Amino acid sequence: MSSIRPWRDIDRRKSRQIMIGNTPVGGDAPITVQTMTNTLTSDPVATIDQIRRCEEAGADIIRVSCPDVESTAALKRIVKAARVPLVADIHFHYKRALEAADAGAACLRINPGNIGSSQRVAEVVRAAKANGCAIRIGVNAGSLEKDLLEKYGEPCPEALVESALDHIKLLQDHDFHEYKVAVKASDVFLAVAAYQGLADAVDCPLHLGITEAGGLIGGTVKSAIGIGNMLWAGIGDTIRVSLSAEPEEEVRVGFEILKSLGLRTRGVRVVSCPSCARQGFDVIRTVSALEERLSHIKTPLSLSVLGCVVNGPGEARETDIGITGGGNGKHMVYLSGVTDHHVQSADMLDHIVELVEAKAAQLEAEADAAAALAEPAQ
Template sequence: MRKSVRCGDVIIGGNAPVSIQSMTNIDTRDIPRVVGQIRQLEEAGCQIIRLAVPDMESADAFGQIKKQVKAPLVADIHFDYRLAVAAIEKGADKVRINPGNIGSRERIQAVVTAAKARNIPIRVGVNSGSLEKDILQKYGGVTAEGLAESALRNAELLEQMDFEDIVLSLKASDVALNYQAHRLIAEKTNYPIHIGITESGTVNSGKLKSAIGIGGLLLAGIGDTMRVSLTGDPVKEVYFARDILKAMGIRPGGINLVSCPTCGRTRLELERIALEVEDAIIPLARKREALGLPPITVAVMGCVVNGPGEAREADFGVAGGDGKGVIFARGQIIKTVPEEAIVSQLLELIDQDMEGHR
């Protein structure tokens, strides 16, 4: 079992479920807009939120923002140790640093001392674009071995200062390299691991790389907290992170939607129905998470060949006919309804199921 640390009210590692993170993309000094974006992220299901702290004015703003939101906040620091110390004193629940670019041992010690005084963890963040020169020379460039060595080196530096509330992060934009580096680090340490694909791209291209990269790590049992890094609205990162965990079946309360690809036997507008169900189950999934309910599967099937069997195997489902659908609930036929009532009837069943657990 991996070591666990606490970030605000969120446990990272140990037996805790994989938590979802994101990062604001608004100038931290713009307090009202940042607070608004954090609240949007909270509403979307983000559990830990990181803010850039590039100057002392941003550190001061961090403290004011912290007073107005509920989610744990992480201060993202590069180069200037004084910003890390200031952010910690302003109430940061965690700081993200790369000890290699903070400077002297004395400066790193100042950050560690502040973190210990507030009993908060430090995330050691190593990226493929920020490896130490000696490691690049040793391995002839960016390699999985180099990423792992850098992360372990920096963690050891903190250990020498009697600090072990560490979260390790080593990210690359190359999916295969990223996977190999994480496999190496997972074998050599029991610190909790923050996973993701850095600089993965736009919402379209980045989703594909993130699904493969993060999904592969989760299947290998690696990852205690995660961020999907996309160019654009960070709220979309959270929604897609939830989708990944839901597809893996490891998100409590998730709703897994399965639907057939359609064929010439389909006699109803299955694509429209599936999309409507997909949109509508998002708030229902959040309710299930809040109640701590296990994941469920909803099947939207289009014909009488495989449809009844697949729908019967799901918790809730519909098998389509000619302009109508047979509604199933946990293996039992509930009713036959016209096509236009399929979505509402499925949603009603899911909602009734939750009501029974309140």
């Protein structure tokens, strides 16, 4: 049987690459995962603490709100503490953009058409160039310009794309090209259609998102459908899952979307059954506990947790570590797809965690050794 599976191929849209700090976005760079803090940026201690949790979850880029001078004053300290590039979210006040650029923001989230005169746009562009900042244009169906609403009658894909192109032109008129663009809506169909239209019209990186998606469960479903649809079509260079939940949850969901499409690998990929009366152990609570206890693992590996032998052996053959439920509290453990040993119910959870941690350490050591061999001799 051929190992080539063309039905799994995703042909990514060709975009030019920009830099957000030291993180590339677009081109052939990995699709990055973003989130946004919800603390007061003027409180650097709380903001840095939240940023740290997001970094631990794997965030590549983090956005912070800068609505006032107190926020941009605190930003310099926050930037120094952050391990990933920060995007300063500026809506209308161009002076906040100038202050954020000087404070070390790697990117400014600002719509140039909303900050006033061409002179103000020029000032922001000069500050961005001087400080090595990129700019994210963020068009939103809920805040479209009045003239576009009058022209089209309602938010529609054409209106979102036209708004994005108008903002892009303002930057290009000032010879600025380090930008990425989002055309978000809470309606999945509207957002996807807008991104499809924009993808055909520009060559810049696209920032994907379904805005105001909802809570952890509903918002995850909407985002997975919308963002997943676009990624599957090859559209998108960076993503933010917008949830009414803690920002680190947005990061975890973002990575799960990318992992499900084979676009990024990070941490443990769990294959588990929904459970039924055949289960030899409590699958639901076991998986929940494992996800929590293994959340610190960054090395990509796979774990199957199946309650019985109907599908368990087949799934276990495809994962690094697997367990299938058996009778009398005795369950089969698979290593690299091969039956290896049994474990009792009382010891199962700790045992799986130990196996996963050991496998992750082994893979990390092998990767380090391979990297050392690849380094040219000094």
